[in-house]
Amino acid sequence: MSKLHIATSINGEPVEFLADPSASMLDALRGPLGLTGTKEGCGTGDCGACSITVDGRLVCACLMLAVESEGHEIGTIEGMAQGDHLHPLQQKFLEMAALQCGICTPGMLMASRALLEKNPDPTEEEVRFGLAGNLCRCTGYDKIVRAVLETAAEMRGAA
Amino acid sequence: MNEMSNKWIGKNTIRPDGADKVTGRAGYAADNTMPGMVWGKVLRSPHAHARIRSIDTSKAEALPGVKAVVTRDDIVEFPLDKSVMLGIQDMRWMCRNVMAREKALFHGHAVAAVAAISEEVAAHACSLIEVDYEVLPHVIEIEDAIKPDAPILHEWNQFEGKPSNIAGTMVLKTGDVEAGFAEADIVVERTFKTRPVHQGYIEPHACTVSYAADGRVTIWSSSQGQFMVRAMTSLLTGIPQSDIRAIPAEIGGGFGGKTIIYLEPVAVMLSKKSGRPVKMVMTREEVQRATGPAPGSLSTVKIGAKKDGTIVAAKGTFYLQAGGLPGSPLRGPVGCSFAQYAIPNILSVGFDVVSNRSKVAAYRAPGAPLGAFATECVLDEIAQALGLDPLEMRLKNTVKAGDKAIYGPTFGAITFKETVESIKHHPHYSAPLDKNPRPGVKRGRGVASGFWYNAGGESSVQVNITEDGNVLVTTGHPDVGGSRASISNVVAELLGVDHARVNVMIGDTQTIGFSNLTGGSRVTFASALVATSATEKVIGDLRQRAAKIWNIDAEAVKWQDGMALPAGDNAGKFPPLSLKELAAKANEMGGPIGTQVQLNTTGADPGFATHCVDVEVDVDLGIVRVLRYTAAQDVGRALHPAYVEGQIQGGVVQGIGWALSEEYLYDAKGRVDNAAFLDYRMPVCSDVPMIEPVMLEIPNPKHPQGVRGVGEAPIVPPLAAIANAVHDALGVRFYELPMSPPKVSARLDAAG
Ligand code: FES
Ligand code: FES
Numbered sequence: 001m002s003k004l005h006i007a008t009s010i011n012g013e014p015v016e017f018l019a020d021p022s023a024s025m026l027d028a029l030r031g032p033l034g035l036t037g038t039k040e041g042c043g044t045g046d047c048g049a050c051s052i053t054v055d056g057r058l059v060c061a062c063l064m065l066a067v068e069s070e071g072h073e074i075g076t077i078e079g080m081a082q083g084d085h086l087h088p089l090q091q092k093f094l095e096m097a098a099l100q101c102g103i104c105t106p107g108m109l110m111a112s113r114a115l116l117e118k119n120p121d122p123t124e125e126e127v128r129f130g131l132a133g134n135l136c137r138c139t140g141y142d143k144i145v146r147a148v149l150e151t152a153a154e155m156r157g158a159a
Numbered sequence: 160m161n162e163m164s165n166k167w168i169g170k171n172t173i174r175p176d177g178a179d180k181v182t183g184r185a186g187y188a189a190d191n192t193m194p195g196m197v198w199g200k201v202l203r204s205p206h207a208h209a210r211i212r213s214i215d216t217s218k219a220e221a222l223p224g225v226k227a228v229v230t231r232d233d234i235v236e237f238p239l240d241k242s243v244m245l246g247i248q249d250m251r252w253m254c255r256n257v258m259a260r261e262k263a264l265f266h267g268h269a270v271a272a273v274a275a276i277s278e279e280v281a282a283h284a285c286s287l288i289e290v291d292y293e294v295l296p297h298v299i300e301i302e303d304a305i306k307p308d309a310p311i312l313h314e315w316n317q318f319e320g321k322p323s324n325i326a327g328t329m330v331l332k333t334g335d336v337e338a339g340f341a342e343a344d345i346v347v348e349r350t351f352k353t354r355p356v357h358q359g360y361i362e363p364h365a366c367t368v369s370y371a372a373d374g375r376v377t378i379w380s381s382s383q384g385q386f387m388v389r390a391m392t393s394l395l396t397g398i399p400q401s402d403i404r405a406i407p408a409e410i411g412g413g414f415g416g417k418t419i420i421y422l423e424p425v426a427v428m429l430s431k432k433s434g435r436p437v438k439m440v441m442t443r444e445e446v447q448r449a450t451g452p453a454p455g456s457l458s459t460v461k462i463g464a465k466k467d468g469t470i471v472a473a474k475g476t477f478y479l480q481a482g483g484l485p486g487s488p489l490r491g492p493v494g495c496s497f498a499q500y501a502i503p504n505i506l507s508v509g510f511d512v513v514s515n516r517s518k519v520a521a522y523r524a525p526g527a528p529l530g531a532f533a534t535e536c537v538l539d540e541i542a543q544a545l546g547l548d549p550l551e552m553r554l555k556n557t558v559k560a561g562d563k564a565i566y567g568p569t570f571g572a573i574t575f576k577e578t579v580e581s582i583k584h585h586p587h588y589s590a591p592l593d594k595n596p597r598p599g600v601k602r603g604r605g606v607a608s609g610f611w612y613n614a615g616g617e618s619s620v621q622v623n624i625t626e627d628g629n630v631l632v633t634t635g636h637p638d639v640g641g642s643r644a645s646i647s648n649v650v651a652e653l654l655g656v657d658h659a660r661v662n663v664m665i666g667d668t669q670t671i672g673f674s675n676l677t678g679g680s681r682v683t684f685a686s687a688l689v690a691t692s693a694t695e696k697v698i699g700d701l702r703q704r705a706a707k708i709w710n711i712d713a714e715a716v717k718w719q720d721g722m723a724l725p726a727g728d729n730a731g732k733f734p735p736l737s738l739k740e741l742a743a744k745a746n747e748m749g750g751p752i753g754t755q756v757q758l759n760t761t762g763a764d765p766g767f768a769t770h771c772v773d774v775e776v777d778v779d780l781g782i783v784r785v786l787r788y789t790a791a792q793d794v795g796r797a798l799h800p801a802y803v804e805g806q807i808q809g810g811v812v813q814g815i816g817w818a819l820s821e822e823y824l825y826d827a828k829g830r831v832d833n834a835a836f837l838d839y840r841m842p843v844c845s846d847v848p849m850i851e852p853v854m855l856e857i858p859n860p861k862h863p864q865g866v867r868g869v870g871e872a873p874i875v876p877p878l879a880a881i882a883n884a885v886h887d888a889l890g891v892r893f894y895e896l897p898m899s900p901p902k903v904s905a906r907l908d909a910a911g
Contacts (some may be wrong), residue, residue: 036190037183039411041361042443046836049361077183090181094173097801100640100809102180103187103362103411128845135836137359137412138640140808141844143801 008069010035011079019066025059026050028066029076037077037106041135048134051107051114052076058114060133077106080113088158089113089151098147100138108134112148120156124149167648167658168864171801174644175663176409188365188381188408189440196367197226199422199429199439200281202271202288203449204263207297207515207829208310211259211270211290218287219273224280226433228288230271233428234258235397239315243394246387246676248419250394252484256518257395257424263292264312264483265515266830267448269421274429274437297515297829298324301457301478304514312483312513326485327511329493331565339472339504343463347540348474350459351533352895353878354822355480357452358522359813359841362411364450365440366422370430376403378427381410383417383637384676389668395424396431406667407637410677414813415521416451418678447834452823453522453529454487455480460496460533464541468552472504473497477530479511482518487511491526494566495875496534498610499575499767500556505565515829521678523810524611524871528817528878532896535607535879539886549606549883550583553769564765566612574793574857575608575767581853582606582769587789592773594888599778602786603888608769609875613868614679615760618686619672622650622693623753626746628739630654630661632690635674636682637665640809640870641802645683646690648798649864653694655721656738672757680868684859685760687798691863693756701741704748709733762861766872768792770811774884781904783819783885784846790876791853795867800854807852807873814877816842822897840899 003018010033017032026043029035029052041049043062050061053075054068080087089112092098099105108131115122115130122130127148128141136144179185216228234254237243243250254260259268271288275281296310303309304324311322318325340346366380376398382388385405393400410417422439430437441450456479463472475496479487489509497505542552557576563569582588594602621633632650636642643663651658675681698718705723706713715730716723722735745752773787790807797803820840824832833839858865878896885903886892891910895902 030190035183036186039187039362040189040440041363041411042836044443044835044837047361047443081182086178086181093181094177095171097171097174097641097644097799097805099177099180100802100805101360101362101410101412102176102185103360105180106183109181124849125845132843132845135359135361135841135843137361137414137813137841138809139805140810140812140850141847142808142849143805145844145849 004067006067006070008072008074010074011076021067023066024062025064025066025069026061029061035076035078039103039106048111049104049107051110051134053110053114058111077110080109087113088155092147092151096143096147096150098139098143104134104136108136108144116152116155120152122152165652167651168798169800170648171799172644172648172658174641175647176638176643185409187362187411188379191367191379191408192438193367193369193436196436196438197274197276197433198278198281199272199274199426199437200278200285201269201425202285204259204266204268204270206263206292206294207266208295209263209292210261210295211263212293213291214271215289216271218289219284222280222284222287224276225273225284226435227274227429228271229425229428229432231258231260234424235395236260245390245394249486252486252518253391253419254395256484257421265517267445267517268483269449272425272429274433299514299516299825299829301455301480301512301514304512305478324513325510326481326513327489329489329509331493331507332505333565334504336472336474336504336506340463342471344466345541345544346461346463347537348459348461349537349894353456353529353532354896355452355455355516356817356821357447357839358414358416360412360414360416363441363443363446364421366426367436367438368423368426368430369436370427374402376427378403378405378423379408380423381408381417382420383410383413383639383678385668386635386673387418387676388420388423391420392423392427396427404667404669407665410637410639413639414523415525415678418521418676421450443836444834447839448831449517451520451522452517454519454526456529458492458529458533460537462537462541466545468545468547468555470500470502470556473502475507475530475533477509479509479526480516481511481513482516483513484518485511485513487519488521488525491524492530495527495610496530498564498566499558499608501558501562507565523813523874527609527611527875528814531607531609531875532878532882535876536882539883550579553579553608571764572860573764573767574855577855577857578767578769578791578793579608581791581855582771582789585771585789585853587771587787600775601778601888602773602775603884603886604771604773605880605883605887606769606771607876607879607883608767609872611680611766611871611875613763613765614681615685615763616681617673617675617759618689619674619755619757620686620689620693621671621753621755622690622697624697624738624742626742628742630656632661632663633666633671634663634686635666635671636677636686639677640806641799642682642686644802645798646686649687649690650694653691654698654738655719672755680766680870681763683798684763684862684866684868687864687866688760688862689756689758693754696754696756697752700752704741705736707748708736763868764859764861766793766868768872768876770876770880772880772884774881774888776885776888778907781900781907783898783903785815785848787848789851789853790873791855792869792872793867794854794856794869795859795862796856796865797854798864798866803854803869804852806870808850810873811850811877812842812847814874815847815881818878818881818896818898820897820899
C-alpha cells in the first residue's frame with residue numbers, strides 16, 4: 001500500500017507527514033511524528049490514554065485514521081504547557097498527587113481540559129462522568145477528581 | 160526524628176519526575192525507538208490445551224522483510240524434574256511460560272516469535288508458521304480440574320500417588336483445631352468462590368532490546384525490577400548477567416504483574432539472530448490473554464466462637480487457580496486469612512491447582528484478598544448470629560504486640576486494633592443509613608479487616624553532591640507510584656536543604672548496586688532506610704571537611720539546616736559553611752562527595768487495614784453501587800501523605816472492581832471471551848465515590864522514619880466489606896464474586 005501525504009496542524013504548528021491509509025492517528029503521532037506523549041493503553045477506544053483533540057473536540061487517537069487529520073487542528077499533550085509554564089490542570093495534578101504511575105495522565109489531562117472548556121463549573125458527578133472514558137488503575141480517581149474540581153474553581157476565579 | 164519539626168518529611172512535595180509525567184515527556188518502554196530497529200511479534204496458541212508436535216518456520220523465514228524467527232529451541236530449557244528457583248519463581252515454569260515447550264497450555268500461550276521490518280510484516284510472518292498441534296481436552300475451573308477424571312495438564316505431576324492437577328500444597332497449623340471447635344458455642348462453615356482478575360495496569364508490556372556484535376545486551380523495558388529482568392533473561396537465554404544491561408523505563412503500573420517477564424528473552428534471541436535492535440509491544444488483548452492475572456479461588460472457611468464473640472478455632476481450605484503452570488500464591492490466603500486475630504487453634508491449608516488459563520502473576524497482596532473475603536464474611540455471619548456489633552467482635556480477637564503469628568514470627572509494635580477502633584469511632588460508622596431510600600433500592604453497610612506481611616530485602620542507593628551543591632540520589636527501584644517523592648523528602652530533610660534541590664533517579668543494572676523488585680510494599684521502607692544511611696554518611700563527610708577547613712575536630716562540627724556549624728562555643732567561632740560552599744571546594748578538599756549504600760533491609764513489620772463501606776443495590780437491575788468508603792490503615796509513618804493516601808485509594812478501587820465487576824469469561828473452547836477493556840469491566844471514574852483514607856501513623860520502631868509498607872493491605876478487605884454491605888442491604892449473602900448485575904439479579908430472582 002502506498003503512503004499518503006497528509007498536511008495538518010499539530011499543537012498550532014503546520015505539519016506534513018506520510019501515512020499508511022490504514023494507520024491510526026495514534027500510530028502516526030507515536031511513530032513518524034515522534035509525539036510519544038500520547039499513550040496507547042488498549043488500541044480499541046476503551047481506556048482514553050490516547051486522548052487528543054481534533055478541532056477542539058476530544059477524540060481517541062486510536063480510533064481515528066491518520067489520514068483523517070488532513071486539514072484539521074490536532075492538539076496533543078505536548079501542546080498543553082506553554083514553554084515551561086504548565087497548564088493549571090498540569091500544575092494542580094502535580095500539587096495534588098493526581099498521578100501515580102503517570103501512564104493515564106496525558107489522556108486524563110486532555111480529557112479534563114476538554115471537560116472544563118465545555119463546563120467550567122462542573123459538579124463532582126459531572127467530572128466523574130466527563131472522565132469516565134479514561135481508565136486509571138492507580139489512583140482510585142479520588143485525587144484526579146479533586147484536582148479537576150480545584151483547577152476549575154481556580155480558573156473561574158482567575159477569569 | 161518524630162519530635163523534630165519536619166520541613167519535608169510528611170509534606171506533600173512535588174515529585175521529582177512530575178513535570179515529565181504531566182507533559183508527556185517521561186519515557187515509558189513503548190516510547191523508545193532505536194536506529195535500525197525491527198519489530199517483534201509473538202505467535203500465540205489458538206488452543207486452550209494442545210501438544211506441540213512440530214513447528215515449521217520455513218515459510219515465515221522466507222517472507223521478505225523477516226529478519227529472524229525464534230521458537231522454543233532458542234530459549235533455555237529447564238528440565239521438568241528439577242526445580243531452579245529465582246526468588247519465588249521456578250525457571251521450569253518461567254521458560255515454559257515465555258515460550259510453550261511440550262504443550263500449549265492456554266489460549267494465547269506464546270509458541271513462536273518473528274522479527275521483521277514492521278509490525279505488519281511480523282504479524283503476517285507469524286501467520287505463516289506451521290504448528291502441528293494435537294488438540295487435547297481442556298479444563299478451566301478449579302472444581303473441574305480437581306475431579307478424578309479431569310484432563311491432566313502435566314502427566315508427570317503426582318498428588319497422593321496419582322497424576323493430578325494439584326501441583327502443590329501448603330499447611331499452617333497451631334493448636335488443635337478439632338478440640339477448638341468442640342469448645343465453640345457457634346460454628347459457621349461456608350464455601351466461597353472468586354474469579355481470576357487482572358492487575359489491569361494501563362501500560363501493556365513492552366521492551367526494546369539490542370544484542371551487540373560483542374555479545375553484550377541492552378534491554379529497555381517496563382518492569383518492577385531491572386535486576387529481575389537481568390537475572391531471568393540471563394537464565395532463559397544463557398547469556399551471563401554481566402553481559403546484560405537492563406535499563407528501567409518509566410513503568411505504567413504493575414501491581415505485581417510486572418515482577419516477571421514475558422518478552423525480554425524472546426526479544427534478546429530475535430535481536431541476536433537478526434543482528435538488529437528489536438522492539439516488542441503487547442496489544443491489550445495479548446496482555447489480557449497471556450499475562451497476569453491473580454488466581455481464582457475456591458475456599459472453605461470454618462470458624463468457631465464463644466457466645467461472647469471470642470474465636471476459639473478456625474479452619475481454612477483454599478484451592479487457588481495457578482493457570483497453566485504451577486505457582487499460585489498460597490502463602491497469601493493460608494498465612495494471611497486469620498493473621499489479624501488471636502486464635503488458639505488454626506488449621507490453614509492451600510492447594511495449587513493448574514488449569515488451562517494463563518499463568519497467574521503476583522497482584523497486590525497476592526492471594527490475601529480472596530482469603531480475607533472468606534474469613535471476614537464468616538465472621539460477619541457469626542457476629543450477626545450472636546447479636547454482636549461486627550467491629551466489637553473483631554476488637555475482642557485482635558492480635559497484639561507479643562502475639563505469635565500463625566506464619567511464624569511474633570508481632571512487634573502493630574496497630575491493628577487501632578484500625579478497628581478508628582473505624583468504630585469514625586462518623587461514617589455511626590452515620591444514619593436510610594436502608595430503603597427509594598422503591599426498588601436498598602442500602603447496606605459492611606466492614607472487614609485485612610492483613611499483609613510487607614517486606615524488606617535488598618536495596619541500594621547512591622547519594623552524590625553535585626559541584627554546584629545540589630543533591631542527586633540514585634536508587635535501584637522502579638518508581639511505580641511516587642516513591643521518588645518520598646525519598647527526596649527524606650534526603651532533603653536529613654541534609655536540611657530545599658527538597659527541590661534533591662533529584663532522584665532510577666539507576667540501571669550497570670550503574671547501581673543490586674536492588675530487589677518494587678513489590679511487597681517494600682520500596683519506600685527499604686529505600687528510605689538505605690537513603691538515610693547514605694545521607695548520614697555524606698553528612699559525616701561534610702562535617703569532616705568543614706572541620707578540616709576550620710582546623711578543629713570533626714566532633715566539634717554539627718550539621719544543621721544544610722550547613723556545617725561549630726558545635727557550641729568551645730568549638731571556636733567560624734561562619735557557617737553551606738552545602739554549596741563545601742561542594743564548590745570538594746575537589747580540592749578530599750575529592751567528590753558521595754556514597755553508595757546497599758543493605759538487605761529488615762524490620763518491615765506487617766500492615767493491617769479495616770474498611771467500612773456503604774452500598775446501594777438496585778433490586779431490579781442487580782446493580783451494586785458503592786456510596787461511601789472509609790479505609791483505615793496502619794501506615795507507620797507517611798513520608799509523603801498524598802502518595803500514601805493514593806496507594807490506599809487505588810487499592811480500594813481495585814478491590815471494588817474485584818468484588819463487583821471484574822472477571823474472565825471463557826467460551827466453550829477455553830478461550831477468553833472478554834479480552835478487551837470494554838468487556839473486562841474495571842471501575843471507571845463514575846463507578847466509584849471518593850475514598851476516604853484514615854492513616855494511622857504509629858511509627859514502626861524498626862525504621863529510622865517509622866515507615867511501614869502500605870501498597871498492599873488496602874486491597875485485602877474490600878471484597879468482604881462489600882459482600883457484607885450487600886448482605887446488610889438485601890439480607891442475602893453472596894458467596895461468589897463478582898457481584899455483577901447478572902449474578903445479583905439471578906440470585907435475587909432465585910430467592911424470590
Ligand atoms: S489507546 Fe485509545 S482508548 Fe485506549
Ligand atoms: S496513574 Fe497509573 S494509571 Fe493512572
